Structures are given as C-alpha cells and as structure tokens.
Amino acid sequence: MIVLDSAQILAAVSRSLEAHVLPAVGGDFARVQLRAALKALAEVRDRLENGDPCERSNRIIEAEVQQLADSLRQEAPAFAAGLDAALNGAPAGDAPRDRARQLGEALWDLVSGDDGPAAKRLLAILSAEALRTMNEDNAWMCREAILSLT
DSSP, X not given: OTTSOHHHHHHHHHHHXXXXXXXXXXXXXXXXXXXXXXXXXHHHHHHHXXXXXXXXXXXXXHHHHHHHHHHHTTTOHHHHHHHHHHHHSOOSSSSHHHHHHHHHHHHXXXXXXXXXXXXXXXXXXXXXHHHHHHHHHGGGOOHHHHHHTO
C-alpha cells in the first residue's frame, strides 16, 4: 500500500468495507454504525484531496469582511476599524478552527454591539457563510445514523 497516497488508501478501505463487510453484518445497529464510519472515511478523504473546509470558510469570511471594511472607511470608520482589528487579531492557535473561533467571536462582538447598516451587512456575510458551510456539511451527515436516533 506504500505506492498509494492517503486518499487512495481510504478509498480502498471504504470499498472493502462496503463490498465485503457491510453485506455480512446482520444487526441493524451495526449496519448503521458501519455506514456512519464509511461516511466519515469519505469526509476524511475529501479533506485530504480538497483541504480543510474550515480553511476555505476562513478565507471566504476574511475576503468578504476585508471588502466590507474597505467599503465602510468613509461612512463608518469606527466599524471599519473594528473589522480591521478582527481580521488582524492573532489566532489563539495554529489550527483553522482556532482562527475561525477567534475571528467569529471578534466579528460577533461587532454585530451584537451595533444594529446599524454596517452591522447588518456584516451579519449578512456571516449568515451566508454559515448557510454555505451547513449545506456543504450536509454531504457528510449519515442519515441512517440520524434516523436511528428516533
């Protein structure tokens, strides 16, 4: 297997589990657990091939917030400065989720402390990215596992 890259190894393991193990599993709960594991393997493979989705989300938010800050420099300089401070804040860690949390907290502080048009534009950016992220994340939900909880 050394000649395969990580995504290829995950794909091979998934194919083997789906073709050979899943048909042999008798219990409903075990089948659901195996389907959930296969979904998780697919998500890891996607991350290996396409990068961490949190990094993509951070880039989208940072670019849109930078554009918003630039557009507000004349009409709302204090709000633009707050956006700049949020963008320039050092993340608490090296991981993309650390950056997402730190940026999200800083931007949310700006939104929650202001109900003016600039804050509404920022809220629209954050809401649109949250919806995009949730939609992307839906691909990795194991519906069988969720249904088994009811």
